[in-house]
Amino acid sequence: MSMANEPLPFELRHETAQFGMWVFLASEALFFGGLFLAYLYGRTHWAEGFDAAARHTDVVIGSINTAVLLTSSLFVALAVVAARALRPSDRPPGDAERARRRSAHRRVAVFLWITAALGVAFLVLKGIEYRKDWLDGLVPGTAFRLGDEAGAPPVGAALFYVLYWVMTGLHTVHLTIGVGVLAVFAVGASREADWVQPPRIDVAALYWHFVDVVWILLYPLLYLPGRAG
Amino acid sequence: MNDGNGVGAGFGWLGPAASSAGERADLLLLVLFVVCGTVALALAVLIVWFSVRYRRGSKADRSNPPSNDWRLETAWTLTPLAIFLGIFAWAAWDYAQLSIVPADALPIQVLGKQWMWKLDHRNGRREINELHVPLGRPVKLVLASEDAIHSFFVPAFRLKQDVVPGRYTVLWFRPTRLGEFRLFCAEFCGAEHSKMIGRVVVMQPADYARWLESGPLRPGLAARGFELYRSLGCSGCHDERSTVHAPRLQGLLGRVVHLQDGRSLVADENYVRDSILLPKKDVVAGFDPVMPSFAGQVTEEDLQALIEWVRATGDQRTGGRG
Amino acid sequence: MNTVTVDRGPAPPAPPPQSAGPSYLDDGHTLASWFATHDHKRIAILYAIAITAFFAIGGIAAAMMRIELATPAGDFVSDDTYAKLFTAHGVIMVWLFLIPSIPSAFGNFLVPLMIGARDLAFPRLNLGSWYLYVVGGAIVLASLFLGGLDTGWTFYTPYSTMFSNGWVVVALTGVVVVGFSSILTGLNFIVTVHTRRVPGLGWFRLPLFVWAIYATSLILVLATPVLAITLILLAAERLFQIGIFDPAHGGDPLLFQHMFWFYSHPAVYVMVLPAMGVVSEIVPCFARRRIFGYRFMAYALLAIAAIGFLVWGHHMFVSGQSPTAGMVFSMLSFLVAVPSAIKVFNWTATLYKGSIRFDAPMLYALGFVGLFTIGGMTGLFVAALAADVHLTDTYFVISHFHYIMVGGSVLAYFGALHFWWPKITGRMYPEIWARMAAGLVFFGFNLTFFPQYLLGYEGMPRRYHAYVPEFQALNVLSSAGASILAIGYLLPLFYLAWSLRAGARAGPNPWQATGLEWQTSSPPPTENFASLPAAPDDVYGYTPRLGRSPLHVDGE
């Protein structure tokens, strides 16, 4: 049999997809790593400037958003578990098999819709927070001020907000891509499309979890410093 | 202008090193050249010899060619490692001498700005793109930049030091040969980067002293510093007679300062400049942080003048050397 | 048209390739068959064409610089234009030619063939990487045509953010896009080598070229993201006039240098490791000898990739970095020189008791070994702290990295081009012309760059548009060498194009080389192999491993 049309075994496709995604996530981790290094520099050199600036971030929205993302991570993990039922199985094709796969498709669709909805909720809350930051003058530049604080903000406060906008901005871009991908898979699952296969849902879920992990690490850096006294 | 024993203008040779650090660097470079040269030559000869001896069709013994030999591999792993670490240690030792500035070094403030060098001697004599220094005495250049990164490079001294805006960097050398030497900017800083050049003139100490005094009559850097010390209002708090409880500045440079958060550091130019621009950053132990920041009110040149005055106060107490 | 097989002595046991359908070149001639192909071989050709175009543009910029530097006074171009020239030369040569040249062109073509695979792990991602590369390259070219930028390929702040008025942000975008293409290419290779090897092909039976591409891919995936984020922070700082590198707001220009060189030093190993892989394939083939110390060579490749990440601080010895950090980076830089030394000794030892032919690929390979040795040795000069204080930012450093990048990587690229030309096109190149071109390149290169070592020692700073008169003689020599080098580079363009039409047909294995890519027809069919190839039980079977019967009679 010639090499051309030999379909790859499921296990190899699954392993290739998962390993490939983890290598990609390694590169993404170093991509955000550069930002964490910049934050480390800023924090060690201008500690009181960073603390003064961080007091002006909205910790309520930040905390809610963290909870939203953690919950969305749970649901996408449940979607992956549900998708395991869609693996090519050697059970005899028939009504029972078709019903089992339909209910699996439905469960995957529901979990993915919930995850995407939570993602959208995060984006909405983030939009509200950005608008509030804008009105508070927390945008580094000539008109930079720390909300209602009088006097020139301490050195380093402007740097904090440079990092705040770049970090949360890049995270939001990644999250928007994630919501788009999950929505596409959710539509595919609800239509029981055949391209909705476990390896692909796994990869989408891994990407979503990564975006969640980045936020988990951003949260203590951007929202919690300077809260105590 | 070329100081070496060059032949004609077109082909110049750098000539022997003109600073103490330069002579050591030349020795290191010579040894590096000899060691690497012999190894490279040996390799080239080996390759050519193998190529000729074992070219296809040549009558040569090719029985059971070795394809690996861990003893040989270990040998040519550990030997280069040993040689390399030897070279590293020697070079690192010489480099360490560069960062230990002799106490009696003659301080000169250097300001690099887009496409010129401003150099200020202690008595206020200013030079543009030129530096006159006495033979045999260590000279300490305190380098500051107002815009992009420059690099103070004197090939004859085999020395260069980047000039980074926002911090002072220090370069010291002891000239060992008389004459004029090229000064270049070695870090790209804009369109006229290649015009930001000049010369360093090493003179006999007597000639240098005469040259220093004969300069245009401008108040000394320290005197300007004192003037600023009063006009900016520093004397209101820091003067001995003032009632405000503020740290004494006399002889501050070089003194160990104990800070409120328990750290203690040797006061250097960076520390004085920092305390003027960011007083609340390193509060001296036993004082409360009431000093206002002068950021935005003083330029780099004013800061250099103030620092020279603080250095000069130290001299009055210890006989005013230099 | 007889099939020429150069008389090499008996071939290693190559199973006769059955006919497996049309070659990949004849498998469709429409535009879509090229620009929407998933075949790694066609994507490799697309890369090769784009790379040659960018090499030409970068070369033109270099030629104009050499004309400018022939005279002390800057009279050929204005100082601002000169700054834009060396920036264009740097950005194009680094990101658009050297980094993708061997990995994306030859790696794409050969890795699946060498491991007996049908294609890379992610064919569509491979095509996507090519489009990212071309789009990124187009954006960089757009920034040059709009007016160019004068920051140098290193974009040092605060000049690039506060004082440069060139099209910096557009060029940065182009480089970031090309960076993502590198990441995805690296990812593709890593997964392919891990999961697509033909059953039975263990890691230590892989050709060293596959090891080299694997080590390079590790660097691509782990270093390029840091470049991407650094350039994004730089673009943000330039647009909003405030950022983490801005000294006027408490930022640190040295932080940019740390993050930039964290990528850019491993990047120079991305440029040289694939070249080492190519030489490790060519030298055994033309010396008819098993590579000496195969395992040491494989581990040396991984060691260079790993230690390459620890040494970036040697670019910053005089930049204001603390002396302690300088010493740490200097020692680590000496450590990374050891594996390179091992590789040079092993290539030389491979010639021992060989039966050496001096075809064009071998000339390029031996040229690589010689020039890489000189480049590596002068690397020790600039890694030694006290010497670097004098030598950094002068023409000594320029000559050092050109010896490794041009004397090393470009020579190996041309060696690979000639060695695998029969496999890629099914045609043989004209041997005499090729050897002449190799000689011209070798001579022209040395005449161009050896005088720059002397200029550097004399203290001529880099990136100088006009220089003091005493540097003129050596600069004239260098410019003369550059013209010869240019001719040497143009010759292959002609005779290789000629060989496409009128070159002798090459059989499946014209060099009698070992390796799976030589066991399929030339040019190979779209699915690479008629049937699943058997994993070779020996990776460089030119001479017997210890104790097996000799493969070829001595002194034939």
Next chain:
Amino acid sequence: MTRTLVFALVFVWVALMALLASTLALAYVPLGDGNLVVALGIAVVKSALVVWWFMRLNEASAKTRIAAGVALAFFALLAGLSGVDYATRARNAAPVQDAKQLAPHFEPAPPAGSPLR
């Protein structure tokens, strides 16, 4: 089998929520520099939970785990070695005083043509 897996995932989620609550609460306890250390410690624990359970690194192949580990190692390398420079570098001075806006106190600006400009 999936039933126990679902319970495990929900349990991990509950743990994550608890850690979020604790890190938020601890942020208001004045620990000085300890605040950042504690907050980052909890964040690392939360990340580990997500990576190990939600991203199923627990049942991933060896090379996948190495890929995850290598990313962490190389970030530590980047931060560590540049940290060597920052830890040992002389004090970092204050921001540069932009001379363009400030006329030097001292001397009147020299006439345009003079070499001192």
